[in-house]
Amino acid sequence: MTDHSTADAASTGTTPADAPKTMIRLEGVGKTYPGTTVPAVAELDLEIPEGEILVLVGPSGCGKSTTLRLINRMIEPSSGRIIFDGEDVTKVDPDLLRRRIGYVIQQIGLFPHQTIAQNIGTVPRLQGWDKQKINARVNELLELTGLDPSIYRDRYPKELSGGQAQRVGVARALGADPEVLLMDEPFGAIDPITRDRLQNEFLRLQSELKKTIVFVTHDIDEAIKMGDRIAILGDQSRIAQFDTPERILAYPVDEFVSDFIGSGSTLKGLNFERVRDIELVHDFPVVDVNTPRDEAQRRFDASDEKWMLVLDDQQRPQCWINGTHLADTSKPLDQLGPRVRAKVPPNATLHDALEELLMSNAGQAVVVDEKGRHLGILDVERLADVLKRMRNEAKKHYDELAAQQAALDDVQNDDVHDAEVNA
Amino acid sequence: MSAPTRTADPPAAAGRPESAAPGPAPTTTRRPPGVRLIKSNAGLIISPAIIITGALLLLWNYNRSDRIFQDERALDWERNLRPQLEQHLSITLWSTLFTILIAVPLGIMLTRPGYKRLGGPILAVATSGQAIPAFGLLILAFAWLGRGPWTTIWALTLFTILPVLRNTIVGLEQVNQSVIEAGRGMGLTKSQALREIELPLAVPVILAGIRTALVINVGMAALAYLIGGGGLGATIGAGIQLRRDLVLITGAGMTALVALSVDWIAAIIEKGLRPRGL
Numbered sequence A: 001m002t003d004h005s006t007a008d009a010a011s012t013g014t015t016p017a018d019a020p021k022t023m024i025r026l027e028g029v030g031k032t033y034p035g036t037t038v039p040a041v042a043e044l045d046l047e048i049p050e051g052e053i054l055v056l057v058g059p060s061g062c063g064k065s066t067t068l069r070l071i072n073r074m075i076e077p078s079s080g081r082i083i084f085d086g087e088d089v090t091k092v093d094p095d096l097l098r099r100r101i102g103y104v105i106q107q108i109g110l111f112p113h114q115t116i117a118q119n120i121g122t123v124p125r126l127q128g129w130d131k132q133k134i135n136a137r138v139n140e141l142l143e144l145t146g147l148d149p150s151i152y153r154d155r156y157p158k159e160l161s162g163g164q165a166q167r168v169g170v171a172r173a174l175g176a177d178p179e180v181l182l183m184d185e186p187f188g189a190i191d192p193i194t195r196d197r198l199q200n201e202f203l204r205l206q207s208e209l210k211k212t213i214v215f216v217t218h219d220i221d222e223a224i225k226m227g228d229r230i231a232i233l234g235d236q237s238r239i240a241q242f243d244t245p246e247r248i249l250a251y252p253v254d255e256f257v258s259d260f261i262g263s264g265s266t267l268k269g270l271n272f273e274r275v276r277d278i279e280l281v282h283d284f285p286v287v288d289v290n291t292p293r294d295e296a297q298r299r300f301d302a303s304d305e306k307w308m309l310v311l312d313d314q315q316r317p318q319c320w321i322n323g324t325h326l327a328d329t330s331k332p333l334d335q336l337g338p339r340v341r342a343k344v345p346p347n348a349t350l351h352d353a354l355e356e357l358l359m360s361n362a363g364q365a366v367v368v369d370e371k372g373r374h375l376g377i378l379d380v381e382r383l384a385d386v387l388k389r390m391r392n393e394a395k396k397h398y399d400e401l402a403a404q405q406a407a408l409d410d411v412q413n414d415d416v417h418d419a420e421v422n423a
Numbered sequence B: 001m002s003a004p005t006r007t008a009d010p011p012a013a014a015g016r017p018e019s020a021a022p023g024p025a026p027t028t029t030r031r032p033p034g035v036r037l038i039k040s041n042a043g044l045i046i047s048p049a050i051i052i053t054g055a056l057l058l059l060w061n062y063n064r065s066d067r068i069f070q071d072e073r074a075l076d077w078e079r080n081l082r083p084q085l086e087q088h089l090s091i092t093l094w095s096t097l098f099t100i101l102i103a104v105p106l107g108i109m110l111t112r113p114g115y116k117r118l119g120g121p122i123l124a125v126a127t128s129g130q131a132i133p134a135f136g137l138l139i140l141a142f143a144w145l146g147r148g149p150w151t152t153i154w155a156l157t158l159f160t161i162l163p164v165l166r167n168t169i170v171g172l173e174q175v176n177q178s179v180i181e182a183g184r185g186m187g188l189t190k191s192q193a194l195r196e197i198e199l200p201l202a203v204p205v206i207l208a209g210i211r212t213a214l215v216i217n218v219g220m221a222a223l224a225y226l227i228g229g230g231g232l233g234a235t236i237g238a239g240i241q242l243r244r245d246l247v248l249i250t251g252a253g254m255t256a257l258v259a260l261s262v263d264w265i266a267a268i269i270e271k272g273l274r275p276r277g278l
Ligand SMILES: Nc1ncnc2c1ncn2[C@@H]1O[C@H](COP(=O)(O)OP(=O)(O)OP(=O)(O)O)[C@@H](O)[C@H]1O
Pocket: A033, A034, A036, A040, A059, A060, A061, A062, A063, A064, A065, A066, A067, A218
């Protein structure tokens, strides 16, 4: 049951309370290309939540692009229904449907004979906006995507770099402010540094726009970075797991998923937790620089730790000291041991904290507030605890889903039973 | 060689629009406009020079020659040369026009999904048709349609369908599939995609085919007089018949000059119609 529960949950609406409204729903959508017998997409049930980025990720040839193109009916489904914002669009005029859905492809496909402004104005023009409105919209979109309209408006696509062309592609897809954006490996053909920058910019953009986005990639790291939710697809677009990146990393439901997310998935999971959200070590021995020696010695002896943290009179961490240092009375406390190097702010991710921690002398990282004041200590055991908790929570979530599903099946059986009794 | 040579890193500059300082102007690696203009238009500038020189040579040759009565008569502008020139041009233009009207729509049709299969066979027929010598085709048309300029026009139309058809098909097929996909994905209908994306992007190739047809037609129009179609060929014929070198040279020279001029004008049109940005 466990490995199917995710897909079932998506299709039967038993998704947890934190799930937003469904923008697009695929009901048993399938596609068998003419001349082939094996479907490229077998009966697929998928709910695409409003205002979120849903990433479709899976190995090459598993049907991601086909799935995406079924949504805007660039490919006509062989079976099933597509519900767009509550409306069955399986049979509506596909050209009109597509004007409501932005579409970005990997090859970008800018019209080479049209200026950037004309490219971006395509859908507004198709929708019959007047010139002035289109103009204003083009400028707005160029600025939104970080391109200066006065420079780029009248250029032709061949006069752009790859990264700029990609931005224009996104701006063009946003042309008439569609509710939904489909993106097929939009950052695939770009060097890693530019890709990283475009991803970050796009996430910033999305935090303002809150569009419903379906994002296809074959790169699990990109999926984890971009996705509010991820659908990991196997052969014929079968959903292997559908969940938030945190939970997928913490609890891959089967071997296919864990193979696909690869080694180091636990470490990647640390990116989703922030230092401020976890319990810090508070019983770590700490002294401030003015503490008398015998008091400091007493505290050190009272704890099992090998090191003690020295703060200055403003509570700012200064150095680490051990028994040997304590015995040395020639210098004040804060000039004895190695300096504190690993300091992390509360909003750092655990991944950042781990990196700092590994660099520190004492095997601990000090959490400090924005004024540099000591808040607590983070050590490897704490991180291990967090990982364990994440895994347990994810597992609990899946167990609950399975239980809910079972309960629901019972209710349905009862309904059938009641109906039979009444009849 | 200061700031403008920095072609790199436009995205960074774009990220902070306010930094669009005087330095990196939008023109990145372009040559000075003057040089570019002359270089890319060299052909367009040299052709008229050759044409004018040729015309002056013909005129000079005419004036320095001893002319007998037949010369004067055969080379009389109002009586012979001007009407022949007009016929020559009208044969050329009509046959080219008909070729375009037939071959371009046919080419478009043969690249649409439903009719793609027919493309191969039709091109094959057209290609083998091209193997018939134009002169033979002219005679065949004469046997079938009789004397007159229209016979020539139809024969030439038939003869020049192939280059235009082939270039229309090739031109449409070479359009980047992802550009069409992006357009259709945004909601362009099939015919909008054809009109706004495919045809503009195929224009350079189609125009090249049309220009080929035009050049063939203007050359072949010189043979029209053989089946009573008129044209400058008539003067060449007269020169041969009368054994008058002056008439022969003037007729042949004018035919050549007309061909050059037509090609030159076609080149200008081709340049003008070529979409910017390609
Ligand atoms: N037009 C088509 N006709 C027939 N089969 C097709 C067609 N397009 C795709 N396929 C097949 O459908 C399957 C899914 O293809 P699709 O392009 O959706 O994969 P994908 O997941 O996007 O892969 P990639 O990551 O390589 O882009 C593949 O096996 C492919 O060979």
